[in-house]
Amino acid sequence: MKKTSFVIVLLLAGLVWSCGDDKPKEKKVDPFKTAASKEKKTTDEESSTATVSDGDESEAAAEQTIPIPPEQIKKAKEIIAAVTDANLGAIDGKKKYKLFCTPCHGMNGKMAINGAKDLTKVKTSLEENVAQIYHGKGMMTPFKGVLKDAEIVAVANYVRNELRK
Numbered sequence: 001m002k003k004t005s006f007v008i009v010l011l012l013a014g015l016v017w018s019c020g021d022d023k024p025k026e027k028k029v030d031p032f033k034t035a036a037s038k039e040k041k042t043t044d045e046e047s048s049t050a051t052v053s054d055g056d057e058s059e060a061a062a063e064q065t066i067p068i069p070p071e072q073i074k075k076a077k078e079i080i081a082a083v084t085d086a087n088l089g090a091i092d093g094k095k096k097y098k099l100f101c102t103p104c105h106g107m108n109g110k111m112a113i114n115g116a117k118d119l120t121k122v123k124t125s126l127e128e129n130v131a132q133i134y135h136g137k138g139m140m141t142p143f144k145g146v147l148k149d150a151e152i153v154a155v156a157n158y159v160r161n162e163l164r165k
Contacts, residue, residue, distance in 0.1 A: 068131050076131035079149045087150040093158030096151050100143065101159075109163035115139045119163050129156035 098107065105111055109119030115138060124132070133152045136142030143152060 066137075068128055068135075068137070072131040072135050073127050076127045076134060079130055079134065080126065080153055083150045083153045088154055088157070091151055091154040093151075093154035093156075094162065096147065096155050097158050100147065101155065104140075109159065119159050123164075126153075126156055126160060129159060 102111075104113045104116035105119055106113075112118050130152055132140065133147070133156055134142065134144045134149075147155070
């Protein structure tokens with residue numbers, strides 16, 4: 001019984017450690033930003049930043065304005081191109097999400113523990129999602145080497161198509 005309890009405690013400690021720490025991040029405020037420019041929308045071709053609306057000035061939205069490096073977007077596009085529909089159809093993105101993502105993001109994507117983003121509010125492209133899952137971002141753990149490329153694309157599709165409804 002003691003060994004089982006010890007193993008459970010170790011697993012929980014590892015889970016908390018992998019999701020990051022509780023240190024609040026400083027908010028970066030641009031004093032030159034006008035009210036008209038607070039809503040920022042970009043396309044995949046123009047830039048790799050996410051949409052931030054005026055009504056959501058949370059920490060999660062503030063970090064989404066940080067662009068994903070172009071080399072990471074390029075790698076994400078390569079991953080997406082390499083994954084065929086046959087490979088993707090055999091993978092349950094929801095199951096992989098539950099296994100790897102719910103400890104920080106929660107079952108519905110809204111839990112936001114230790115700096116994790118509310119996935120229902122973040123508006124990113126498929127390439128950005130794949131790049132973030134593959135390389136990590138901020139306190140998010142990179143999943144390259146943990147998940148196969150097709151599994152990463154399946155999770156990204158699940159987040160985009162099911163959690164953001």
